[in-house]
Amino acid sequence: MYTETLSRLPFWQHLTPAQQAAAADQCRRVEYAAGQAVHSPGEGCLGVLLIESGALRIYLSSPEGRQATIDRLHAGQICVMTAACMMRGVSFDVQVEAESDTAALLLPARLFAGLMQENIYVEAFLYRAATERFASVLTGMEQMLFLTLEQRVASFLLDEAARTGSDAVRVTQEQLAQAIGSAREAVSRTLKKLERQGLVTVERGAVRLADRPALYRLL
Amino acid sequence: MYTETLSRLPFWQHLTPAQQAAAADQCRRVEYAAGQAVHSPGEGCLGVLLIESGALRIYLSSPEGRQATIDRLHAGQICVMTAACMMRGVSFDVQVEAESDTAALLLPARLFAGLMQENIYVEAFLYRAATERFASVLTGMEQMLFLTLEQRVASFLLDEAARTGSDAVRVTQEQLAQAIGSAREAVSRTLKKLERQGLVTVERGAVRLADRPALYRLL
Known part of the structure; x- marks a missing residue:
C-alpha cells in the first residue's frame, strides 16, 4: 500500500523484486504528537523516516538540558539521523523530536540495514541524504557563530x-x-x-x- | 606509481581496469605550505584529497573575516570538502587551508566526477566520507555551543x-x-x-x- 511513496526513492529501481516486496511489506506508518521524542542518542536505531506531514526538529542538548536546534525536516524530506547505527564508524549524538504533529513512513532499521548490505544503491542513498543535511547544518552553524x-x-x-x-x-x-x-x-x-x-x-x-x-x- | 595508495580506497576493487588506469594516470601529488589556502567557496572544484602528511583545517569565515574551525584532517584521512561541486544539490560554504606543510594525493574533480557517474561505489564512497566528517563536525559544534x-x-x-x-x-x-x-x-x-x-x-x-x-x- 506504500509502494507509490517507496517507488519515488532513488534506489527503488535498483532493488530486486524480492527486495521491493520486503520493503513494501515491512515499512509502516508512524505518527508522533507535537513535542514527542522520536529518537535520542544511545537509544538504538529506529530507521529511515520519509516525512509525509508535520515537522521534525533535530537538536543537540547539553548535560544541563540546554538545547540547540541544528536542523528541521518537513513533508517530503527524509530523516536519516534516526538511522546512524547503520553507518559504519559514524555516530550522531543528536535528539530528534516532532515539532508539530507528524506522520511518516518508517523503513525500519532491520529492513534498511539488510537492503543496504545487499545493495550499494541503498548505501549511497543513505550517505547522500546525510550529506545533504550536513550542508544545511553548516549554514545554520554559520548563523549561530557569526x-x-x-x-x-x-x-x-x-x-x-x-x-x-x-x-x-x-x-x-x-x-x-x-x-x-x-x-x-x-x-x-x-x-x-x-x-x-x-x-x-x-x-x-x-x-x-x-x-x-x-x-x-x-x- | 600511486597505485598502492589508490588500491586502499574502498571503491578501487569495483573499478574496471580502464577506470583504474585512468585514476592512476590522472591523480597527482600536491603540496601546500603551512598557511596556504587549499580551497575557498565559489572557487570551483579541486577534487578529493588523500592526505599523506601534514594537516588541513576546515573553517567557516564571516564577511568581517572572523573564523571558526569546524574540522581538522590529518595523514591517512580524506578531504571531500574540496569536492562538493560533485555532490548534486549540496554546497559547502567552507574554507580549507593547510595548517602545517601538507602533501596529498589529488584525485582531480574531472576524473572523480567521471568515475562517480560511471560507478555507484565511487558515489557511495564520496557521500560516506562526507557523512563521517559530519559526525566529527557535530561533536565540535556541541563543544562550541555548550x-x-x-x-x-x-x-x-x-x-x-x-x-x-x-x-x-x-x-x-x-x-x-x-x-x-x-x-x-x-x-x-x-x-x-x-x-x-x-x-x-x-x-x-x-x-x-x-x-x-x-x-x-x-x-
Missing part, C-alpha cells in the same frame, strides 16, 4: 514566514530560543527591541512580522 | 597533546582562538588564568601542559 542575536531572530522569523506562507509565525519565545541556540531571556529582550522599532508584534504563542522589508535589511 | 571557554581551551590542548604525543602544543593564541571559534583576547585571558592555576605554561608559539589530570578534570 550573526548577531537580532539577525538570528530576524532570519528565523523570515524563514518560517516564507515556509508557512503566513506573517504570523507560531512559536513561543522558548521555542525560538532553542531554535537559534540562545537563551529565552535574551530572545525576549531582542523581540521587545524589534517590537519597539515596529518590525514585529509579539502575540501569545506567535510573533507577527509587521515590517518584512525592514527585517530583511537587518541581515 | 562548553565554557575554559573547557574549550582545555579540550583543544588535550586533543592536540594526545594527537602529537607531546606536552608542548605548538599553537599561537590567534590560532587557538580560531580553532575554538573565540576571540584572541578571550583566549589570552583564559590561558593566563590556567597558568596562574598551574595547569599550563604559556611559551612563545606554544602552550605546555603542566598538569594534564587537572586539565581533564575541567571537562
Whole structure:
C-alpha cells in the first residue's frame, strides 16, 4: 500500500523484486504528537523516516538540558539521523523530536540495514541524504557563530514566514530560543527591541512580522 | 606509481581496469605550505584529497573575516570538502587551508566526477566520507555551543597533546582562538588564568601542559 511513496526513492529501481516486496511489506506508518521524542542518542536505531506531514526538529542538548536546534525536516524530506547505527564508524549524538504533529513512513532499521548490505544503491542513498543535511547544518552553524542575536531572530522569523506562507509565525519565545541556540531571556529582550522599532508584534504563542522589508535589511 | 595508495580506497576493487588506469594516470601529488589556502567557496572544484602528511583545517569565515574551525584532517584521512561541486544539490560554504606543510594525493574533480557517474561505489564512497566528517563536525559544534571557554581551551590542548604525543602544543593564541571559534583576547585571558592555576605554561608559539589530570578534570 506504500509502494507509490517507496517507488519515488532513488534506489527503488535498483532493488530486486524480492527486495521491493520486503520493503513494501515491512515499512509502516508512524505518527508522533507535537513535542514527542522520536529518537535520542544511545537509544538504538529506529530507521529511515520519509516525512509525509508535520515537522521534525533535530537538536543537540547539553548535560544541563540546554538545547540547540541544528536542523528541521518537513513533508517530503527524509530523516536519516534516526538511522546512524547503520553507518559504519559514524555516530550522531543528536535528539530528534516532532515539532508539530507528524506522520511518516518508517523503513525500519532491520529492513534498511539488510537492503543496504545487499545493495550499494541503498548505501549511497543513505550517505547522500546525510550529506545533504550536513550542508544545511553548516549554514545554520554559520548563523549561530557569526550573526548577531537580532539577525538570528530576524532570519528565523523570515524563514518560517516564507515556509508557512503566513506573517504570523507560531512559536513561543522558548521555542525560538532553542531554535537559534540562545537563551529565552535574551530572545525576549531582542523581540521587545524589534517590537519597539515596529518590525514585529509579539502575540501569545506567535510573533507577527509587521515590517518584512525592514527585517530583511537587518541581515 | 600511486597505485598502492589508490588500491586502499574502498571503491578501487569495483573499478574496471580502464577506470583504474585512468585514476592512476590522472591523480597527482600536491603540496601546500603551512598557511596556504587549499580551497575557498565559489572557487570551483579541486577534487578529493588523500592526505599523506601534514594537516588541513576546515573553517567557516564571516564577511568581517572572523573564523571558526569546524574540522581538522590529518595523514591517512580524506578531504571531500574540496569536492562538493560533485555532490548534486549540496554546497559547502567552507574554507580549507593547510595548517602545517601538507602533501596529498589529488584525485582531480574531472576524473572523480567521471568515475562517480560511471560507478555507484565511487558515489557511495564520496557521500560516506562526507557523512563521517559530519559526525566529527557535530561533536565540535556541541563543544562550541555548550562548553565554557575554559573547557574549550582545555579540550583543544588535550586533543592536540594526545594527537602529537607531546606536552608542548605548538599553537599561537590567534590560532587557538580560531580553532575554538573565540576571540584572541578571550583566549589570552583564559590561558593566563590556567597558568596562574598551574595547569599550563604559556611559551612563545606554544602552550605546555603542566598538569594534564587537572586539565581533564575541567571537562
